Amino acid sequence: MAAPLLLRGRLCFQLVKISCRTCSSTTKPPHLPLRQRIFHYLCTRFYDIENLINWSVSVRHWHLRKQNVYYxxxxxxxxxxxxxxxxxxxxxxxxxxxxxxxxxxxxxxxxxxxxxxxxxxxxxxxxxxxxxxxxxxxxxxxxxxxxxxxxxxxxxxxxxxxxxxxxxxxxxxxxxxxxxxxxxxxxxxxxxxxxxxxxxxxxx
Structure with a gap:
């Protein structure tokens, strides 16, 4: 049960990070020009997607190992x-x-x-x-x-x-x-x- 609990903890941590980063990214910095604000938003959003993909791959690998563990x-x-x-x-x-x-x-x-x-x-x-x-x-x-x-x-x-x-x-x-x-x-x-x-x- 330790592995699933650990994964849940990591999932919650990742989701909190993504939520916080998304919220912060939606707030437009007033001191930046429009072009820079758009660039900042895209960079932040794609970074979140990359984290989500990496987490999804890790979960699939863990599931595959679990399915093939020796009985x-x-x-x-x-x-x-x-x-x-x-x-x-x-x-x-x-x-x-x-x-x-x-x-x-x-x-x-x-x-x-x-x-x-x-x-x-x-x-x-x-x-x-x-x-x-x-x-x-x-x-x-x-x-x-x-x-x-x-x-x-x-x-x-x-x-x-x-x-x-x-x-x-x-x-x-x-x-x-x-x-x-x-x-x-x-x-x-x-x-x-x-x-x-x-x-x-x-x-x-």
């Missing part, structure tokens, strides 16, 4: 498979356990069936994280999935070339990889998938 508590209670499944379901994705046909998926509201907790000792065979906020740090949840056969990362805006470099861990099990619609994946990143030569990869 160590879940891992200690239920094991690595459940921790990975819980992470994917929280990202509105889907998972399928080995030896089962049915998928566990989150709905549009992010709700899902908690009965997946009954599969504590069953490896994950397929992961659908398409369109999620998974990034390099978020892959920490998947490194334990030695039996993973199908991985769908299509449409993930934060999957980049560095993420692809971590997929070598699945070279002995992965049978299908989907990277279609990942804007940060380049040809250079695809080159590091040479250790997955036998894996059909969808990119375009």
């Amino acid at each position: 160590s508590y879940t891992q200690q209670l239920y094991g690595e498979y459940i921790a990975a499944a819980y992470y994917i379901l929280n990202h509105k994705g889907g998972i399928r356990f080995a030896g089962h046909r049915d998928w566990f998926r989150a709905n549009r509201r992010g709700k899902f069936d908690w009965s997946f907790l009954n599969y504590k000792d069953v490896p994950l065979e397929a992961v659908d994280a398409s369109g999620s906020l998974i990034n390099y740090d978020g892959l920490d949840h998947l490194v334990c999935l030695k039996e993973l056969k199908h991985l769908n990362l299509s449409g993930c805006p934060h999957v980049d070339d560095w993420c692809l470099d971590r997929l070598h861990m699945f070279k002995d099990s992965l049978e299908e990889l989907n990277l279609a619609g990942c804007p940060q994946v380049t040809e250079r990143g695809l080159a590091v998938l040479h250790h997955l030569k036998s894996v059909p990869t969808k990119y375009h």
Whole structure:
């Protein structure tokens, strides 16, 4: 809770600064010529906008880090498979356990069936994280999935070339990889998938 409270405090401080600066900028200094007053107003206003943009970027980065923090508590209670499944379901994705046909998926509201907790000792065979906020740090949840056969990362805006470099861990099990619609994946990143030569990869 410390981080959100700190951000709220910073937000209030930024808003107070912006409000005060805006109020002061709307007061026309009588001793300045009109041209200088206009220039002063524009400089002050654009400075406020820059602060607001910087704050917005910081909040987005904090939110992304929060979304991809490792579920160590879940891992200690239920094991690595459940921790990975819980992470994917929280990202509105889907998972399928080995030896089962049915998928566990989150709905549009992010709700899902908690009965997946009954599969504590069953490896994950397929992961659908398409369109999620998974990034390099978020892959920490998947490194334990030695039996993973199908991985769908299509449409993930934060999957980049560095993420692809971590997929070598699945070279002995992965049978299908989907990277279609990942804007940060380049040809250079695809080159590091040479250790997955036998894996059909969808990119375009």
